[in-house]
Amino acid sequence: MTAAGRRHAAVLAAAWPHARLVEAGSAAEALRTAWAECTAVVAFLATGATVRILAPLLGDKRTDPAVVVVDEAARHAVALLGGHAGGANALAADVAALLDAAPVVTTATDAVGVAGLDSLGWPVEGAVAAVSRAVLDGEPVHLVADATWPLPALPPNVHVHVDAAPAADAGWRLLVTDRIVPLDDRTAVLRPPSLVAGVGSSRGVPAAEVRALLDRALAGAGLSPASLRCLASVDLKADEVGIVETARALGVPLRTWTAAQLAAVDVPHPSEVVRAAVGTPSVAEAAALRGGEAELLVPKTASAMATVAVARHAPRGRLAVVGLGPGAPDLRTPRAIAELRRAGVVVGLDQYVDQVRDLLRPGTRVLASGLGAEEERARAAVGEATAGHAVALIGSGDAGVYAMASPALDHADDRIDVVGVPGVTAALAAAALLGAPLGHDHAYLSLSDLHTPWEVIARRVTAAAEGDFVALLYNPRSRARDWQLGAALEVFAAHRPPDTPVGVVRNASRDGERVHLATLATLDPALVDMYSVVVVGSSQTRVVAGRMVTPRGYRWRK
Numbered sequence: 363m364t365a366a367g368r369r370h371a372a373v374l375a376a377a378w379p380h381a382r383l384v385e386a387g388s389a390a391e392a393l394r395t396a397w398a399e400c401t402a403v404v405a406f407l408a409t410g411a412t413v414r415i416l417a418p419l420l421g422d423k424r425t426d427p428a429v430v431v432v433d434e435a436a437r438h439a440v441a442l443l444g445g446h447a448g449g450a451n452a453l454a455a456d457v458a459a460l461l462d463a464a465p466v467v468t469t470a471t472d473a474v475g476v477a478g479l480d481s482l483g484w485p486v487e488g489a490v491a492a493v494s495r496a497v498l499d500g501e502p503v504h505l506v507a508d509a510t511w512p513l514p515a516l517p518p519n520v521h522v523h524v525d526a527a528p529a530a531d532a533g534w535r536l537l538v539t540d541r542i543v544p545l546d547d548r549t550a551v552l553r554p555p556s557l558v559a560g561v562g563s564s565r566g567v568p569a570a571e572v573r574a575l576l577d578r579a580l581a582g583a584g585l586s587p588a589s590l591r592c593l594a595s596v597d598l599k600a601d602e603v604g605i606v607e608t609a610r611a612l613g614v615p616l617r618t619w620t621a622a623q624l625a626a627v628d629v630p631h632p633s634e635v636v637r638a639a640v641g642t643p644s645v646a647e648a649a650a651l652r653g654g655e656a657e658l659l660v661p662k663t664a665s666a667m668a669t670v671a672v673a674r675h676a677p678r679g680r681l682a683v684v685g686l687g688p689g690a691p692d693l694r695t696p697r698a699i700a701e702l703r704r705a706g707v708v709v710g711l712d713q714y715v716d717q718v719r720d721l722l723r724p725g726t727r728v729l730a731s732g733l734g735a736e737e738e739r740a741r742a743a744v745g746e747a748t749a750g751h752a753v754a755l756i757g758s759g760d761a762g763v764y765a766m767a768s769p770a771l772d773h774a775d776d777r778i779d780v781v782g783v784p785g786v787t788a789a790l791a792a793a794a795l796l797g798a799p800l801g802h803d804h805a806y807l808s809l810s811d812l813h814t815p816w817e818v819i820a821r822r823v824t825a826a827a828e829g830d831f832v833a834l835l836y837n838p839r840s841r842a843r844d845w846q847l848g849a850a851l852e853v854f855a856a857h858r859p860p861d862t863p864v865g866v867v868r869n870a871s872r873d874g875e876r877v878h879l880a881t882l883a884t885l886d887p888a889l890v891d892m893y894s895v896v897v898v899g900s901s902q903t904r905v906v907a908g909r910m911v912t913p914r915g916y917r918w919r920k
Contacts, residue, residue: 441453687759708727
């Protein structure tokens with residue numbers, strides 16, 4: 363409503379194609395319009411005015427729009443309403459980043475780094491506020507789960523019980539279950555996505571009939587619809603309106619399988635009639651069971667036009683393989699930070715763990731070890747994930763480049779979900795410091811013969827030299843391996859001019875960073891160690907104003 367506010371709003375509108383400016387007469391009219399039509403609102407108004415306008419409109423935090431308020435000078439972006447459930451906390455951070463402001467988040471769990479019960483992505487019921495307060499106040503809280511789920515870290519005062527409930531009068535409780543349980547003023551319930559409802563039907567089945575049958579099946583088994591992971595059926599029903607609409611109303615996806623995939627599932631009540639109609643002896647039961655380790659809780663039950671079965675699927679552990687980047691905190695990706703805070707267990711080299719301890723939530727279990735224990739760390743991370751935990755396996759640079767992703771995934775099986783988080787590699791950080799040496803084809807080569815025979819390395823070095831690739835040399839030289847770099851440079855010198863640029867970057871983006879530019883003829887290998895990356899230019903690489911530049915393949919312009 364002010365000139366400054368309109369300028370700041372225009373910045374957001376220009377940056378976000380999905381956003382629109384709402385200017386409808388008075389501030390109250392505009393804000394009410396935005397509230398009614400949008401899922402999130404950024405108001406360039408005073409906090410008091412915003413509160414007075416919106417107070418009569420408040421309904422349910424699970425459905426109300428998120429509201430962020432920005433002051434006249436755009437110094438602060440305040441998450442006013444819908445911090446967790448509406449996404450206002452994250453929106454405040456995004457707004458602040460665009461306006462160079464400070465995000466203001468007053469949600470208690472965020473302030474102390476504890477995962478909020480309503481921020482886990484699962485439905486939560488019962489005494490949520492009271493149990494959250496007990497967690498924050500350090501009071502004993504008993505987390506009682508039917509199975510081990512990949513939850514983020516919770517503080518030490520939260521005591522975990524799996525398949526072993528504490529006494530009924532134990533105090534504060536946080537239940538993780540798909541079962542209908544009695545609630546009281548000291549109990550909150552997290553609903554894990556454990557249930558899959560298999561659905562079969564006649565063509566044209568009404569959505570109301572599907573929903574009524576499903577509700578009866580769940581209620582009869584004492585199961586919560588909030589724990590539905592998805593509806594499932596045969597692919598012939600992918601466009602069945604009654605099933606599609608039921609899934610949409612429940613807010614879950616519809617997953618379909620081919621008849622052959624369903625026919626491979628062993629079910630207690632196969633039907634030859636169904637086989638003749640769709641090519642599989644079971645739709646509802648087979649679809650409920652397909653896709654993982656599952657237990658049939660509700661055998662198929664039918665109405666006039668629909669059939670439903672319900673299965674409980676075992677939790678899947680979560681392994682995030684996280685690249686931390688070359689060292690500088692500002693080269694660490696937001697996704698890497700999010701995964702560290704999502705994890706209940708962090709596994710890594712001790713010096714890398716020390717770099718990120720300030721990012722870990724209270725209660726995070728840390729498994730750190732020293733150099734040379736890479737295989738043990740990989741096995742430990744996979745083992746923790748297989749046991750059902752949320753694990754972050756960390757490494758420097760990108761975890762997939764001469765790092766931990768390969769040994770970890772070599773041991774991982776299909777019982778866990780794997781998330782790869784790319785990071786800025788040491789080579790990319792070094793190249794940025796040197797100029798633009800990677801403008802054309804390039805090859806990564808490790809000179810360490812600890813895992814690869816030197817004869818194999820030498821053949822690859824020769825191939826890169828003959829192919830005129832820019833070469834990035836990892837593990838170039840150590841006290842125990844002091845001749846391999848010289849041997850590799852001799853191979854390159856046999857195929858490239860002596861004045862070919864060679865760059866050495868030590869401790870890229872870390873304390874003690876050093877950049878050295880030489881040529882194949884002048885580089886002294888003694889300047890290089892295990893903290894260095896060596897970049898050998900191609901025959902086309904030049905030095906321009908003190909920077910290495912490899913042309914992209916177009917005509918070179920002097």
